[in-house]
Amino acid sequence: DAGVIQSPRHEVTEMGQEVTLRCKPISGHNSLFWYRQTMMRGLELLIYFNNNVPIDDSGMPEDRFSAKMPNASFSTLKIQPSEPRDSAVYFCASSLGGQGFVGYTFGSGTRLTVV
Amino acid sequence: SQQGEEDPQALSIQEGENATMNCSYKTSINNLQWYRQNSGRGLVHLILIRSNEREKHSGRLRVTLDTSKKSSSLLITASRAADTASYFCATGTGANSKLTFGKGITLSVRP
Numbered sequence: 731d732a733g734v735i736q737s738p739r740h741e742v743t744e745m746g747q748e749v750t751l752r753c754k755p756i757s758g759h760n761s762l763f764w765y766r767q768t769m770m771r772g773l774e775l776l777i778y779f780n781n782n783v784p785i786d787d788s789g790m791p792e793d794r795f796s797a798k799m800p801n802a803s804f805s806t807l808k809i810q811p812s813e814p815r816d817s818a819v820y821f822c823a824s825s826l827g828g829q830g831f832v833g834y835t836f837g838s839g840t841r842l843t844v845v
Numbered sequence: 846s847q848q849g850e851e852d853p854q855a856l857s858i859q860e861g862e863n864a865t866m867n868c869s870y871k872t873s874i875n876n877l878q879w880y881r882q883n884s885g886r887g888l889v890h891l892i893l894i895r896s897n898e899r900e901k902h903s904g905r906l907r908v909t910l911d912t913s914k915k916s917s918s919l920l921i922t923a924s925r926a927a928d929t930a931s932y933f934c935a936t937g938t939g940a941n942s943k944l945t946f947g948k949g950i951t952l953s954v955r956p
Binding site for chain 2: 833837
């Protein structure tokens with residue numbers, strides 16, 4: 731199993747540009763989570779999906795952020811337009827939900843720098 | 846908002862010593878987990894303890910949970926330089942698998 735796969739690993743973009751982060755969860759996992767990590771705020775849950783359906787997006791900071799999960803093997807997090815304060819490491823994680831829950835598997839993250 | 850608060854924020858020990866890290870939380874939980882993060886990497890799940898359990902072991906790891914005090918501790922015995930990392934506690938509060946993470950503890954193990 732290749733684990734949770736995120737791309738790109740690093741992204742440097744100019745303020746105002748659109749940024750798309752991608753995630754492939756572990757096959758068979760039915761929950762997917764997007765987190766953002768910064769020194770100041772730690773790990774923040776942005777949104778999570780169960781069975782491809784968004785369940786809680788209360789952590790999405792603004793309308794500039796959107797996330798989709800068109801199928802069980804792919805999710806995107808989009809920022810449009812990007813701003814310097816969006817600079818952070820964005821993690822995707824997946825898990826088996828319900829009674830089978832034993833913890834998350836995290837991807838390696840995407841380090842986003844907005845200049 | 847942070848649910849789990851780890852203590853201490855940083856810990857430095859000699860290889861071979863035991864490391865104890867603590868986590869306190871505010872609301873009722875369904876489960877509590879500990880994760881490790883090496884610099885520049887994603888988090889790795891270490892151990893999960895459910896609210897009806899008091900202690901669990903996994904290799905050199907021992908985790909305890911005291912729901913009356915809303916606290917947990919992670920003990921790493923016979924530490925190694927490779928244990929140097931940040932450690933996070935995370936709490937799950939419902940039937941779903943949503944977790945809230947603390948800000949982490951930085952553990953340095955000196956060879």
